[in-house]
Amino acid sequence: MAKNSTPFEYAPAPESRSVVDIKASYGLFIDGDFVDGRGSSFKTVNPATEETLAEIAEASEADIDLAVRAARKAFRGWSRMPGKERAKYLFRIARIIQERGRELAVLESIDNGKPIKESRDVDVPIVAAHFFYYAGWADKLEYAGLGPNPQPLGVAGQIIPWNFPLLMLAWKIAPALACGNTVVLKPAETTPLTALLFAEICQQADLPPGVVNIVTGAGSTGQALVAHPDVDKVAFTGSTDVGKAIARAIAGTGKLATLELGGKAANIVFDDAALDQAVEGIVGGIFFNQGHVCCAGSRLLVQESVAEEVLHRLKRRMATLRVGDPLDKNTDIGAINSAEQLAKIRELSAIGEAEGAERWAPACDLPSSGFWFPPTVFTGVTQAHRIAREEVFGPVLSVLTFRTPSEAIEKANNTPYGLSAGVWTEKGSRILHMANELRAGVVWANTFNKFDPTSPFGGYKESGYGREGGRQGLAAYLKSTGLKGGDL
Amino acid sequence: MARVDVRKTYKLYIGGAFPRSESGHSYEVTDSKGKFVANASLASRKDVRDAVVAARKAFGGWSARTAYNRSQILYRIAEVMEDRRPQFEEAVRQSEGASAAAARGQVDEAIDRLVWYSGWADKLGQVIGNANPVAGPFFNHTAPEPSGVIGVLAPQTSSLLGLVSTVAPVIVTGNVAVVVSSYARPLPAVTFSEVLATSDVPGGVVNILTGDAATLGPWLASHMDVNGIDLGGVAGLPRAGELAAELEIGAADNLKRVRRAPDAEPDWSTDPGLSPMTAFVEHKTVWHPIGV
Numbered sequence: 001m002a003k004n005s006t007p008f009e010y011a012p013a014p015e016s017r018s019v020v021d022i023k024a025s026y027g028l029f030i031d032g033d034f035v036d037g038r039g040s041s042f043k044t045v046n047p048a049t050e051e052t053l054a055e056i057a058e059a060s061e062a063d064i065d066l067a068v069r070a071a072r073k074a075f076r077g078w079s080r081m082p083g084k085e086r087a088k089y090l091f092r093i094a095r096i097i098q099e100r101g102r103e104l105a106v107l108e109s110i111d112n113g114k115p116i117k118e119s120r121d122v123d124v125p126i127v128a129a130h131f132f133y134y135a136g137w138a139d140k141l142e143y144a145g146l147g148p149n150p151q152p153l154g155v156a157g158q159i160i161p162w163n164f165p166l167l168m169l170a171w172k173i174a175p176a177l178a179c180g181n182t183v184v185l186k187p188a189e190t191t192p193l194t195a196l197l198f199a200e201i202c203q204q205a206d207l208p209p210g211v212v213n214i215v216t217g218a219g220s221t222g223q224a225l226v227a228h229p230d231v232d233k234v235a236f237t238g239s240t241d242v243g244k245a246i247a248r249a250i251a252g253t254g255k256l257a258t259l260e261l262g263g264k265a266a267n268i269v270f271d272d273a274a275l276d277q278a279v280e281g282i283v284g285g286i287f288f289n290q291g292h293v294c295c296a297g298s299r300l301l302v303q304e305s306v307a308e309e310v311l312h313r314l315k316r317r318m319a320t321l322r323v324g325d326p327l328d329k330n331t332d333i334g335a336i337n338s339a340e341q342l343a344k345i346r347e348l349s350a351i352g353e354a355e356g357a358e359r360w361a362p363a364c365d366l367p368s369s370g371f372w373f374p375p376t377v378f379t380g381v382t383q384a385h386r387i388a389r390e391e392v393f394g395p396v397l398s399v400l401t402f403r404t405p406s407e408a409i410e411k412a413n414n415t416p417y418g419l420s421a422g423v424w425t426e427k428g429s430r431i432l433h434m435a436n437e438l439r440a441g442v443v444w445a446n447t448f449n450k451f452d453p454t455s456p457f458g459g460y461k462e463s464g465y466g467r468e469g470g471r472q473g474l475a476a477y478l479k480s481t482g483l484k485g486g487d488l
Numbered sequence: 489m490a491r492v493d494v495r496k497t498y499k500l501y502i503g504g505a506f507p508r509s510e511s512g513h514s515y516e517v518t519d520s521k522g523k524f525v526a527n528a529s530l531a532s533r534k535d536v537r538d539a540v541v542a543a544r545k546a547f548g549g550w551s552a553r554t555a556y557n558r559s560q561i562l563y564r565i566a567e568v569m570e571d572r573r574p575q576f577e578e579a580v581r582q583s584e585g586a587s588a589a590a591a592r593g594q595v596d597e598a599i600d601r602l603v604w605y606s607g608w609a610d611k612l613g614q615v616i617g618n619a620n621p622v623a624g625p626f627f628n629h630t631a632p633e634p635s636g637v638i639g640v641l642a643p644q645t646s647s648l649l650g651l652v653s654t655v656a657p658v659i660v661t662g663n664v665a666v667v668v669s670s671y672a673r674p675l676p677a678v679t680f681s682e683v684l685a686t687s688d689v690p691g692g693v694v695n696i697l698t699g700d701a702a703t704l705g706p707w708l709a710s711h712m713d714v715n716g717i718d719l720g721g722v723a724g725l726p727r728a729g730e731l732a733a734e735l736e737i738g739a740a741d742n743l744k745r746v747r748r749a750p751d752a753e754p755d756w757s758t759d760p761g762l763s764p765m766t767a768f769v770e771h772k773t774v775w776h777p778i779g780v
Contacts (some may be wrong), residue, residue, distance in 0.1 A: 145615065145616070244740045244743060245740075248737045250736075252729060252730070252734075252737075416742065435772075440772070441770060442774075443772065443773070443775070444775045446776060447626070447775055450622075452622035452628070454623075454628075455620045455622050456630050460772075462742055462743050467771050470618060470630060470773075472616075472771050
């Protein structure tokens, strides 16, 4: 908590944990039932306290094979079911997510470490909206402009990260199911609990067995899923290195892939921007979800003439951010997801200092147990610094300056990534010019980190390929037999 | 005494110029009956790299042209081809062993395909772009943009129609191309490059290398400044399956967009659909708040 910057003291306002019921151990969700894994197991911990939450089965190759077989068996019926009936299952799921929204939000915050105000107000509502949106597509696929006779691909193997566990699940499962595919999904090893609760939701919705299978595990489980010969489609969100490994693993096979990978987004502030709004956007851009966001605005490019003023206001604002208990409704920044990630953030921050950038963080009382990192800003950063080139994936902002729009564009695009970018200016023609020139899949102008099921999301260059969300998100799960060129 | 004709030197096309291969190598091109026709330049790894540099340099300008302007330039290519029909018919007849009528048909379709793609320049964005009704006070729209520098392994069999059908969809959206022609049938590609040079296509937008896709493909596939690759020309090569897998592995180094090699060379006379274009575009989504 910030000590010295605000006259306000906040009494603790914790959200009750009583709404969730975490079991001592969880099996795998295969063919509609929870089954024991044949492999070993691992623990998932609460990153805010380091308490062990549950014992989780680690799916072996044999388990993956069972799950893929279940999905293949279910594909026949699911893909032939009239779209309007498939739609109703997805609408049911969307409704149950809304009904159990608080439970999902609390569980997400406990397992992931994100503040309850984000899991409650951002993650879970968008998850429900995503299922609602794609439910409506299930009986309208022939109107999607993707060819006259759109057909599902088959079994999708889906691997999701730990930063938005349930939201990434929704981005993967909702379009896949709407198009008539069946799925085997692997949640991240540090955040499996909401995916397992989602499995219960599938049971409550009476979703036919095998349409959704959830297999927990770490990297080797994911590799087995990607390598399984009966998987038709791989959808992955995670690091660029693993994305490249997946692209190599499916080379020469018929498997298709959607890859949502890393980013190093530039958030560009011009001298005519509404500075207070821009500062809010900078803060939301890098400190939302502890900076565990692939599209985080981790490089602030600020026009030289207002750099001092922006930094002054930014630091003042950062000093009011409350770091602490994720379940406290006043918390702005929760826990870093894992010890491993915390070590990586610390390492890159130390390198930032060693390379000559100046580090600043507000005075923060951090809890004594759990994984924590204060909101941090580096000034005097150059394009050669590793903190300006590599994805920190934490609450760490690098500040660079520019003089002209063309310099801003050049610096913004000087990265192998191309996922997102931000622009702050009051001049309309400049916004549109910058939006044209930035090589990024999502450009937020005078806003940042906005997500919506109707809005396609995905990267240029080494941020991956394919889009999730919107009409474009359907293309990732359909082949078009009506066109010679095949899938669009 | 009969006049001795003046033969043409068949060269590479890089950055709007016609250099020989940097390697100094060439190879014999024969007609369908095995009779010597000409020596073609045998492009090398260095030629690939030079072509990528030229293409990258051309990308900013070409992608910034208006769609209407790109449309007119593609149409201009068709006009100039029409003007040089006899030469293309002869080249196709010679390299594919086609009858005069069949060669004429190939040229007809190649020109018509350019006209077809020309029209897409200012329509594709309307067909595959969207206004997105997000749940909040935001303007939000999605539009396609070109991926960048695209490597094209042109078909081995269809020396003109196949070539045009793979190059036109790449450039019409604003990409630039580094093309490796059919190895055994490279001469229509060289003649096509002479058309490009006189059709207001800026130098570097299309670069055409004559040579072996199996040799040049790996350099193109793993080049870190190439954004996408069309592996169509792998179909029909020896050990095509293995080669395609190797090229895809190389392409993963910088996550190129890959248009996979088909099992066999397709029938180029059918409706191509949108996928030859959509394989090499990126969807960009722009948000802005709505308020007073």
